[in-house]
Amino acid sequence: MPQDTLFPAEPADTRIQILAATYETLLETGYADLTIERIGDHFPKSTSLVYHHYEGKDELLLDFLSYLIETVEADVAIDRDADARTQLEELLDRVLGTTDDETAAFHRAIVEMRAQATTDPDYRRQFADHDQFFRDTIAAIVDRGIEEGTFCDVDPAAVATTLQALITGTLVQRTTGDVDPSAVRTEVAAYVEGRLLCEERRS
């Protein structure tokens, strides 16, 4: 997710300035080597102001994660005029498509932060919220497809849960192991066709 979709070009609000600096630092150093001092290097004002806002790295990063969800919530890049099938295909193209270097670096940082959620309940709550939001977004598209009569009468929540787990897994394997996202995309297209597109089967 590129910086210009996450942050205004010249944020006036100090919190947003700190979060934008956090984003830049995450791209540069990743989660493990992130320090408030390093964030300070990307922050136009004094580093002491960062300490004034946040008690430490974890409090800052939890606010960063919560900001990401709010921002993505406010602007899920879905074409609201498109039909449900187009919306779903575009979303899948975006999350399973090629990624530029910035997005790849950001994904690495997110995967590192997600791993904190294995032991830290505050991180876990943030990621559970994220999972919930993203699942609801997909379920709403599927639900609309059913209402439009283009999608079969499936369980939107189950379909959304599955697509989201698949997207998460692809992202995690991309940054930590081995996966061919285009193979995933091809199979998801087959799943969408076989599972969701009732009209085409009938005609």
Next chain:
Amino acid sequence: MPQDTLFPAEPADTRIQILAATYETLLETGYADLTIERIGDHFPKSTSLVYHHYEGKDELLLDFLSYLIETVEADVAIDRDADARTQLEELLDRVLGTTDDETAAFHRAIVEMRAQATTDPDYRRQFADHDQFFRDTIAAIVDRGIEEGTFCDVDPAAVATTLQALITGTLVQRTTGDVDPSAVRTEVAAYVEGRLLCEERRS
């Protein structure tokens, strides 16, 4: 994965003793708080012997991961006499089914270790090998199903890549966020039926 399937009850080999102690310590403390000293507490011999075998925590854990792959490779719990469909369904039941506390703790440790692969090429190589092995296992089952005439003429590698990403994502969300594995299992059953089971559709 329970300890008794990973390690012999009373391993004679020092390396295996160390790796079994590592497993127990990972369940107890997770990755982040793991130290050679703590592993020493679970090791029947002197902790200095652990240092004699490994330069540090990361070298030990990389050998641990490599042992896991070897062991799982030697004993993928697949019923070799079953047909491809049964093998695939049993594998999916196992990885998407309920997990006991020990398995859940082990999964948390694995997710923490996987996150190291975002920045550490040695970890990344181990997880890429793991991904490759697991994908090959699934692809071999799909391939056999095609040969048996029960599965359609799909691309076994693409199906395997997709199922594996889905399994990884479910595991990661289970330990770090929110997911309903039973919803995933239901949709995977629909995918297997719609995408793989040609015979049933024809009859």
